Amino acid sequence: MNVSREDILKVASLSKLELAEAEFEVVASKFRNVLAFVEQLNEVDTTGVEEMAHPVDVHTVTRSDTLQESLDHDVALSNAPKSDGEFFLVPPVLG
Amino acid sequence: MNQTPYRLVVGLEVHVQLSTETKLFCGCSTTFGAPPNTQVCPVCLGLPGSLPVLNEKAVQLAIRTGLALNCKIAEVTKWDRKNYFYPDLPKGYQISQFDQPICGEGYLDFPDPDAPETTQRVRLIRAHLEEDAGKSMHDEVHGRADSKIDLNRTGTPLLEIVSFPDLTSAAAAKAYLTELRLLLTYLGVSDCNMQEGSLRADANVNLHIPVDGNDIATPIVEVKNLNSFRAVERAIQYEAGRQFELWKQTGKTIKDAPKQTRGWDDEAGVTKAQREKEESADYRYFPDPDLVPLRVTEAMLSQQKVVLGESPSAARNRLQVNLGLKPYDADVIVSQGQSMVAYFDGVVAGGADPKRSSNWIQQDVMRTLKENDLSVEQFPISAARLSELLRAIDASVVDNTRGKSIFQYLLEHDATIPDAMAALGIVQVDSSEIETLCKELIDENPKVIAEARAGNAKALGSLIGAARKKNANADAKVVRELLQKMIDAM
Ligand SMILES: [Zn+2]
Numbered sequence: 001m002n003v004s005r006e007d008i009l010k011v012a013s014l015s016k017l018e019l020a021e022a023e024f025e026v027v028a029s030k031f032r033n034v035l036a037f038v039e040q041l042n043e044v045d046t047t048g049v050e051e052m053a054h055p056v057d058v059h060t061v062t063r064s065d066t067l068q069e070s071l072d073h074d075v076a077l078s079n080a081p082k083s084d085g086e087f088f089l090v091p092p093v094l095g
Numbered sequence: 096m097n098q099t100p101y102r103l104v105v106g107l108e109v110h111v112q113l114s115t116e117t118k119l120f121c122g123c124s125t126t127f128g129a130p131p132n133t134q135v136c137p138v139c140l141g142l143p144g145s146l147p148v149l150n151e152k153a154v155q156l157a158i159r160t161g162l163a164l165n166c167k168i169a170e171v172t173k174w175d176r177k178n179y180f181y182p183d184l185p186k187g188y189q190i191s192q193f194d195q196p197i198c199g200e201g202y203l204d205f206p207d208p209d210a211p212e213t214t215q216r217v218r219l220i221r222a223h224l225e226e227d228a229g230k231s232m233h234d235e236v237h238g239r240a241d242s243k244i245d246l247n248r249t250g251t252p253l254l255e256i257v258s259f260p261d262l263t264s265a266a267a268a269k270a271y272l273t274e275l276r277l278l279l280t281y282l283g284v285s286d287c288n289m290q291e292g293s294l295r296a297d298a299n300v301n302l303h304i305p306v307d308g309n310d311i312a313t314p315i316v317e318v319k320n321l322n323s324f325r326a327v328e329r330a331i332q333y334e335a336g337r338q339f340e341l342w343k344q345t346g347k348t349i350k351d352a353p354k355q356t357r358g359w360d361d362e363a364g365v366t367k368a369q370r371e372k373e374e375s376a377d378y379r380y381f382p383d384p385d386l387v388p389l390r391v392t393e394a395m396l397s398q399q400k401v402v403l404g405e406s407p408s409a410a411r412n413r414l415q416v417n418l419g420l421k422p423y424d425a426d427v428i429v430s431q432g433q434s435m436v437a438y439f440d441g442v443v444a445g446g447a448d449p450k451r452s453s454n455w456i457q458q459d460v461m462r463t464l465k466e467n468d469l470s471v472e473q474f475p476i477s478a479a480r481l482s483e484l485l486r487a488i489d490a491s492v493v494d495n496t497r498g499k500s501i502f503q504y505l506l507e508h509d510a511t512i513p514d515a516m517a518a519l520g521i522v523q524v525d526s527s528e529i530e531t532l533c534k535e536l537i538d539e540n541p542k543v544i545a546e547a548r549a550g551n552a553k554a555l556g557s558l559i560g561a562a563r564k565k566n567a568n569a570d571a572k573v574v575r576e577l578l579q580k581m582i583d584a585m
Binding site (some may be wrong): 012014016021043053054055056058059060061062063064065066067068070071073076077079082084086087088090091092093 | 117122124131132150178181233241244245246
């Protein structure tokens with residue numbers, strides 16, 4: 001599979017990754033390796049095989065609409081890089 | 096009628112918060128207004144290692160809604176990840192449904208705003224389940240302080256109902272939304288509270304402009320931030336005017352520009368271009384490996400069919416066709432909600448005349464509810480009691496004026512109609528008494544009688560006051576009718 005420079009830059013930007021020029025070739029070669037690995041699946045003949053949404057043949061796993069305890073407020077915020085004890089704080093977001 | 100040099104084309108995407116106790120994929124509460132970040136757990140915070148489990152109630156409510164919207168319900172439906180980065184979406188993706196939504200094509204008929212006795216139809220593309228995001232609060236003044244994130248809402252179940260672009264005016268869009276909200280509250284699937292964000296609408300708007308026998312379409316604009324029905328109507332009107340002016344200036348058509356997103360500024364009354372995030376439309380949907388598909392069984396469908404109940408349009412139709420109400424009156428009662436229809440039905444079931452019941456409910460009951468800020472469930476006069484009162488009026492046991500006094504009395508006292516009449520000193524006058532009264536009036540007022548016999552219909556009116564002076568309980572209508580009869584027989 002041919003992957004262009006633009007493809008890689010697009011995926012990087014969608015993933016919010018900033019690629020320095022020096023890193024580009026390293027990432028690009030890893031990226032192509034992954035694709036080549038997955039591409040092996042194309043060798044399997046899947047003619048007539050029904051498409052599956054999930055690898056295991058299990059369906060309709062549900063729970064009842066019953067309240068479960070939420071995390072304590074301070075525990076919920078404890079992993080946040082920044083908080084004011086009430087909210088998670090993040091760098092300013094414009095609208 | 097449409098005098099504009101273009102046809103307006105509008106489709107609506109409506110997000111409805113489903114009335115579940117807990118979130119779509121975890122057991123956290125969905126209650127509105129809790130202190131920030133107190134209704135969160137590892138699942139809705141997107142902490143590593145946590146796994147979502149589907150809430151069966153959300154599925155049931157989605158199926159019920161789909162059935163009421165005449166949708167084809169999927170036999171198998173699945174979950175997909177919609178990937179984007181935003182601070183109020185902790186996982187970095189929203190669990191939604193991409194290519195196998197739970198509800199497929201359907202439609203909704205709604206009262207035509209231009210011809211209220213007929214309906215318009217909007218076709219629906221689909222309705223799918225998804226989880227809500229959290230809430231961000233930004234530093235509006237300077238834009239420099241940190242943004243605050245509250246994740247209580249994260250994971251709340253939403254049903255997104257997407258219409259075809261079948262709506263041809265701002266008024267039609269509002270009317271569709273009004274009917275949809277009414278239906279959803281009848282179904283009990285959502286409280287549809289717009290202030291609390293339980294019902295949110297985005298509008299896709301463009302114009303078809305006839306030029307030399309061909310239709311030219313303007314670029315499609317998605318208008319967001321529509322927080323009220325009024326906002327929906329105003330934003331669409333504004334957007335139509337704006338697009339037409341822009342087309343006259345630039346000539347740009349749907350082929351020249353991709354779909355644009357604009358936000359409605361309610362205060363300024365304008366739509367404003369929203370900053371386009373690069374590649375924002377590329378959500379890279381893929382099936383969520385943490386969730387297995389859902390099979391909708393016959394049992395699940397019939398369970399919901401049983402609880403569908405009467406839709407607003409069916410109720411309107413029944414009130415008109417079976418009970419003889421005018422379309423306007425039927426609509427007023429139905430629009431008040433299911434409890435009001437039940438109250439009306441209760442009054443009629445008690446034997447009162449449907450039209451009189453409708454008048455009294457629209458005037459006296461609804462006015463009292465409004466003045467006292469009550470719901471019909473809290474109304475002090477039961478349907479059976481009001482029915483008893485209206486039957487008394489139907490049977491001329493009391494006249495309308497006396498009926499209003501009894502109504503006022505019943506608001507304060509739990510009493511039967513005879514007890515209320517006794518307490519108010521209202522005595523039903525028997526017919527022989529009325530006859531004597533009328534004979535006296537005729538004897539005492541020869542001049543008026545002469546005028547009445549000469550054909551002056553108004554002349555008798557002056558005798559009604561005189562009759563009430565002689566006997567306060569005399570029914571004006573009965574007196575008038577008897578007087579007329581006696582004069583005619585002279
Ligand atoms: Zn949770």
